């Protein structure tokens with residue numbers, strides 16, 4: 001072996017030089033990546049002095065922001081090391097999905113199999129449609145106790161409630177451009193590069209291409225004015241993405257990450273307050289990513305055919321409830337038994353709920 005080779009081996013054994021792919025304790029036992037980091041960050045950053053009114057005024061409905069120092073997830077991070085997750089969830093199944101925009105294949109595998117056999121750096125020659133990605137579709141019965149340890153970002157949007165999507169993915173992997181409702185994303189381990197475009201600026205991308213391929217082939221051809229907003233997130237930073245913003249991700253290392261989606265828990269405030277809600281639901285990839293909790297309202301809002309008709313359905317529902325409450329009042333004034341009205345109100349509600357559910 002040459003002198004230089006011996007020197008390199010010596011340095012590596014002393015921990016002074018890092019091989020191309022390795023782990024260190026700070027990475028939670030997850031493999032570090034070799035995808036080069038881009039220092040440019042064109043997304044605004046805000047520290048913990050950002051107040052909720054300012055967040056609403058400056059970012060909530062208009063542009064992304066990276067929040068720093070708002071929450072401390074070190075306890076959650078300690079539970080997300082490779083060793084701890086394998087010990088706690090090794091035999092639990094995880095649902096993987098293809099990392100492309102339009103086709104959406106799902107594959108269930110035990111978590112151990114995913115971590116030990118499938119979680120590998122992205123093959124640059126592979127299509128998104130042939131790449132499996134673990135993000136979302138989490139079984140809340142099994143993973144719920146872990147998610148309870150996560151401290152979500154402190155800000156909400158009026159009329160929304162939280163739903164988590166958790167994932168782990170190899171370096172060079174990511175999701176291609178898509179959009180959906182607003183939310184936050186936090187990296188627990190690893191680094192993740194984000195690319196974002198406002199709703200009215202549809203990006204140039206091929207639906208079956210991985211983000212890595214897009215970065216190599218399309219990104220360099222973009223004139224400066226056509227470039228996305230972008231930034232690389234590190235553990236402890238939280239990105240807020242507003243409603244309907246296009247976004248794509250690229251994991252620079254094996255990353256553990258969690259998104260907090262702000263789904264509509266009441267349709268009327270959502271329609272009135274969120275500027276893009278009148279445009280129908282989600283991009284196909286968005287539909288697949290956003291968790292669909294049981295609420296028919298939330299499901300309807302997150303459905304691609306959601307739009308003006310759902311809004312009308314809710315207006316009818318609210319009018320109906322209002323009408324009934326007036327009617328009950330008159331009944332009690334007139335001392336009439338309200339049973340028949342109760343039956344009618346329940347039937348009416350069921351019909352309206354079925355109507356809204358019919359969109360799903």
Ligand SMILES: O=C(O)CCC(=O)C(=O)O
Pocket residue numbers: 135174175183184185192247249250257259289
């Ligand atoms: O973190 C990722 O790779 C995907 C996140 C994402 O697309 C989302 O939160 O909507």
